[in-house]
Structures are given as structure tokens and as C-alpha cells.
Amino acid sequence: MARPVSEEIIRTAENVFREFLRDRGLKYTGEREKILSAVMHTDEHFEAEELLRLMWQESNRVGKATVYRTLKLLVECGIVKEVHFSNKQVHYEHTYGQDPHDHMVCRRCGRIIEFDAGEVVKLRTVIAAHARFHALSHRFQILGLCEVCRKASSG
Amino acid sequence: MARPVSEEIIRTAENVFREFLRDRGLKYTGEREKILSAVMHTDEHFEAEELLRLMWQESNRVGKATVYRTLKLLVECGIVKEVHFSNKQVHYEHTYGQDPHDHMVCRRCGRIIEFDAGEVVKLRTVIAAHARFHALSHRFQILGLCEVCRKASSG
């Protein structure tokens, strides 16, 4: 899982976001600040509605539409990444100050295991070069059975 | 792109599907046959609604719900694969009789470039072994700029 992140990194992310907004003539509002903070304090993958629920529990009343709009901005500016685990909602994770990683997803129990993306990045560069493609990012997931479920099903 | 596939392969796929259905006490109906045929004759990635439109154009009147239900079965039986390009609809491709491949997606123009998945499969096995995870499949996409768009944006 994405690990909880130091206050220092959170402040840096805020600066990145503020600058990103300023560059486009957009405003750093109280809502955007609160949403970024909620995102950075999450150490799990989350969905938009989940983040909203979390914020409401802590009496941070922001509208649903604002959360969706702000997440989109955070993705654009690279602080947040979209992950597609299921066919339903989009999942998000903050990646700012984290090592790049990808996920293994257990088909049986849904468990998520992260792994370092270093080798994947190397491979993607080689593959892209062959097609004269300029790789900027990737999405990678390994689907299968985690150790527990494998043992359970062969037992 | 998935290449158009020989009539022989199509017949084999039909057999696979029929057997899959029989094994579960399900029926090989005219609708399912028509949908499988439409899928196998597609050589592009498609969406459920697109397939439906295509079939209607050729006066193959099947209900939308039936298409969704049948695609789900085809995925289960391994003839069709889900691909998640965007955050919106699921895309599908038939993979029966095709070499395993993954995709590069151009962020600017949306162009899809396929590449052989051999190296990815090797890498996923190594990575999975580290976590005692049993890899069964993967999803991989490289996002970036295709040659045309890279030239256009640097010019």
C-alpha cells in the first residue's frame, strides 16, 4: 500500500498543486486544499465516493461534484493516479513522494499486493522504442491467486 | 490490431463456446451464435454498444441486454478479453487464435499500437514469484505519444 507520507512531502505536494493551478489561471481554494489534504492522508487506494464519505465524517463538507472535479485536476498534475481494478468505479491513489509501483490483484479474495515498478519501466522503454513511441507512463496489473487463496484452492 | 481470423479458427471458437456452455447446462442459442460470429469478424477493439450497432446494421436484431450478457460469458470462457482504455466503457477484443499482445495508447490522438506480450509475460512471472503469487494474466498498457504526435508537438 501507499505508505502514509511525511508532513513535509504533503507540503511539497501542496506547492506543486498550487503552482499547477496558478500556471493555468486557476484558483487554490479552500475546497481544493481540503481535498488534497484528505487524499495525501489516505494510505490506501480509494474511490471518489469513499473520499467524500471520509471527508464528511471529519466535517469537511465539500460537494460531490467538487471532489470529482478536483480529483481530475490532481490526476492531470500528477499527484494522483487512476487505477482500474474492477469494471466499475475508478480507483485512485496518491503517488506523490511514493516509489513507483504496480499491483497484483488476487482474483479470488481481491487482495492487492504492490511491487516496485522499476523493471516494468525499463521494459516499457525498450518496447516503446521499437515502435518509435514515446512512453510517458503505464498501467500494469498482474492478476492471479495470492498465496493464501492458492493454498486454499489446492487443499 | 487483432487480425481477421480464418474461418477455421472461427469454427474452433464456436466449438469452444458450445462446449463451455454445455458444461454448465447453458444453451447455445441463435443469439449467442450470432454474437460470437460478430465478435470474431471484428478485427478492431470494440465496445458493447458498437457491436450492437454493427449487428443491427446487418439486420441481426439482438437485444442490448443479450449482448452484455453474452460478452460476459465470452470473457469467462476466454474467447474475449476486456481492455480498459478509458475511464468510460469497457472495450473488448477477441483473442482467440491471436498472439498475446498488449497496447500502447497515444494520449493525444488515441491511436492504439499493439505489441507482443512475450516479454511482459516473462517479467510478470518473475515478479509474481517474488511475492509467492500465482500469475494467471495481466493488464498492461503503455501511455505516451505516438511518433506522429511527438513530431507534431515538438515542431
Next chain:
DNA sequence: GTCAATGCAAACATTTTGCAACTCT
């Protein structure tokens, strides 16, 4: 004849949008 499949429309879940009121800068 039985049990499953179909088609339709209604339901559903998630995300986006229009708009009047508001708030950063």
C-alpha cells in the same frame, strides 16, 4: 415439458453538467 434465454423497459451506479450564488486574487 422443462429450464434457461430473450427483449424490453425500468432500475442502477457512477460521473458529468447547468446554473445561481459565492469566493479567491
Next chain:
DNA sequence: AGAGTTGCAAAATGTTTGCATTGAC
């Protein structure tokens, strides 16, 4: 002051479901 932002509720999107009718085996 003015352009962008918010929240709400309505709309849109993509997919699923309930149910009466139809069809495969």
C-alpha cells in the same frame, strides 16, 4: 470587479435486472 468555483439537483452514461414471453434440448 471579475473570472473562476462551488453545491445542488438534474442529466447523462454505461451496464444490470425483473419479468412476461419465447426457445433450446
